[in-house]
Amino acid sequence: MLGLQWGDEGKGKLVDVLTPGYDVIARFQGGPNAGHTLEFNNIKYIAHNIPSGIFREKSINLIGNGVVLDPVIFKKEIGEIRALGVDIGTRLLISRKAHLIMPTHRILDAASEAAKGITKIGSTLKGIGPTYMDKTGRNGMRVGDIESADFRAKYDFLTNKHMQILKQYDFEFDLKEYEKGWMEGIESIRSFPLVNGEYVINRFLREGKSVLAEGAQGSMLDIDFGSYPYVTSSNTICAGACTGLGLAPQKIGKVMGVFKAYCTRVGSGPFPTEQDNDTGIALREYGSEYGATTGRPRRCGWLDLPVLKYSIMLSGVTELLMTKSDVLTHFDTLQVCTAYRSNGKVSDELPFDILAPVEPVYTELPSWEKDLKGISRKEDLPPELLAYIAFIEKEVGVPVTYVSVGPDREQIIKIE
Secondary structure, eight states, X not given: OEEOSSSOSSHHHHHHXXXXXXXXXXXXXXOTTOOEEEEETTEEEEESSSOXXXXXXXXXXXXXXXXXXXXXXXXXXXXXXXXXXOOGGGTEEEETTSEEOOHHHHHHHHHHHHHHGGGOOOOOSSSHHHHHHHHHTTOOOBGGGGGSTTHHHHHHHHHHHHHHHHTTSOOOOXXXXXXXXXXXXXXXXXXXXXXXXXXXXXXXXXXXXXXXXXXXXXXXXXXXXXXXXXXXXXXXSTHHHHXXXXXXXXXXXXXXXXXXXXXXXXXXXXXXXXXXXXXXXXXXXXXXXXOTTTOOBOEEEOEEHHHHHHHHXXXXXXXXXXXXXXXXXXXXXXXEEEEEEETTEEESSOOSSTTSOOEEEEEEEEOOOSOOTTOOSGGGSOHHHHHHHHHHHHHHSXXXXXXXXXXXXXXXXXXX
16 A cells, blocks of 8 residues: 555555455554554544554554664553554564664754755654664664663663764754663563564465555655655655565555546655645635644645556556545645646656756646535546546556545445
């Protein structure tokens, strides 16, 4: 399950909805910069570290090796889930090879972002980037290290290294206060089964169990193929599921891609169809477009098909799931970007220079006046919405199999 835009597409809801058809839900990358919103039984919950299948009683949930785990946020999240009456201890496994976000990682993230001024990338300040940097620099701490006799020595060594780096910044921080909560979080992690995730996930498949791999962020934030440098620090496309769980490529079956009926983005970076006007404000308010993790208002704009086709190509997406269709009920007409115009040329390819000015080429389509929230069958969907879906399918060459008509887990319609 992948996001095909800049994140916030509604992956958490879709994973929650589809979980009854799967035995195992596995997060394969990212960390608490993710905010997967689930709504059910008059409860609204935002998952950060924990896979979105955790509220389904029969599901096994795995935090894979590609994830970076913050013990403080993990402990808080576990407490919140248990307060909702969920017996989480029987449902959650953690890969020993997942990396730990240390207190100094978060401080480094904040100090670095503050020093960039107007050139900042819009980090969530969760320590994600510095943790992945230590991972690739072969200095990182992993979950399995907490079982080691020299765990504290490893922690102190890396913390001291970070403190030396922090001397170059004019940035105030209180390490001891955060460190106390971090160590308490480590004890919370110790209370769950720590596993060799790559062996476990492949054993599940040999046993005939079905696995749904849950991605975080969106394809346009992929470290290699996203709108660099305004990206996250991991691979958010399908290939990330292989490296983030220890799966061979031939084990991948269908690839489900989630996209909004329009586009949003949090933080800095290019956004060709952004509507920095009354239309954008209306999309934000009708869609409650505020970051699930940061609370920041999202930038909003029309659907961008070149971006959608690009993401589909990179991951070999086999079916599409469209969310937030109910938001577009409030507009008389809709604009869909089908190409870009630059220097007199029209193309549907994303340019290498992401900051180069491009003019979106729009096709206008009628919206639908009918309120969608009470609809539960494809046959009752307004013809204008079905035409909107058909237009997208024709342009991108992939079927839309589900459409969301509201935030609750029940407000989704299978339309294949």
